[in-house]
Amino acid sequence: MLKMKRILPYLLFLFLLGCSKEEKSYEHWSKLASEKYKEIVALTQSVHCTEINDFETVQIGHNYLLLHPSIKGQYGKLMQEYEYLQTQAGKAAGREGILNDIFAPPNPPVRKQCQNGKPTLIFAQNLTLEEARSELSTRLAEIKAFYNDVTCTNANDWSVYGIRTGCCIEAIAIHKTIKTVEFIQKIDLYNRIMEQKMTLEKVGCAGIPPCASSIKSIQCVDGKPVIEMAKL
Known part of the structure; x- marks a missing residue:
């Protein structure tokens, strides 16, 4: 029963997005995906940082974030929604002939640290x-x-x-x-x-x-x- 309660919000999310028969544009889906990604970033930044080793580095596409174990459940739910939106954006891009698979050189973080109470990744360009x-x-x-x-x-x-x-x-x-x-x-x-x-x-x-x-x-x-x- 508990597992079903966790799944229901995600199913409702998919239902509300898919209830319209009209095919949405790439711009529509990519905007929703961008907003969802901002939610994910806000969530990962919501945990006060005192011990940086409590946070693990996770990769989303070309981006990297720091994830605390206390929010893994919420993170997983948002990631499901984000991946769905990204998939729909990809399908829309295909329909519209949009090439959005732009190559970007890998830019992994150099290290992680607590900075003003926030989990922070330091990249090469910050050195x-x-x-x-x-x-x-x-x-x-x-x-x-x-x-x-x-x-x-x-x-x-x-x-x-x-x-x-x-x-x-x-x-x-x-x-x-x-x-x-x-x-x-x-x-x-x-x-x-x-x-x-x-x-x-x-x-x-x-x-x-x-x-x-x-x-x-x-x-x-x-x-x-x-x-x-x-x-x-």
């Missing part, structure tokens, strides 16, 4: 130059050591991913099945921090020599994956 340099040094060491305990015996088990070294993107070996997602997340965050550092240093990339961009092969050398780049 000072000193903070960015410190983060890059630490994170590059972690990235280089990430696969130290994984022996390369078959080059086909490895692929490549791009890590920013300044104006260039260099190839780095990544295992296809071992901790792949975790490694990608680390590199994505490193790349965003590098971009912040370059922005603060006002680095201009115009006129630099061409960056090597063509990969010739990956080989296992002394148990390590080695990327051979094609000559320009």
Whole structure:
């Protein structure tokens, strides 16, 4: 009975939205989805923050929020409604020939903290130059050591991913099945921090020599994956 009471508001929500036979526009659904997302943000910000480790980072599309366990039930309900609205917006976009799947580079948070009683995520674009340099040094060491305990015996088990070294993107070996997602997340965050550092240093990339961009092969050398780049 308790479970049914929790489901009924959601079913009523769907009924009220779907009672009209008229097909709503993409603008209509996307506006409702945007309003619902604002409700979700307001909910996650409603819990006073005293211990940041009590909050977990959750991802909604390209966005990140901090969620306290005390509001998981309410959060789940709002997320159901939000996902429904997003689905309807996607269907409407298809009917209207709207392409709204715009690629945005991953922008994961660097850390989380309590700030004026609010759970707050700190992103690469929030870092000072000193903070960015410190983060890059630490994170590059972690990235280089990430696969130290994984022996390369078959080059086909490895692929490549791009890590920013300044104006260039260099190839780095990544295992296809071992901790792949975790490694990608680390590199994505490193790349965003590098971009912040370059922005603060006002680095201009115009006129630099061409960056090597063509990969010739990956080989296992002394148990390590080695990327051979094609000559320009």
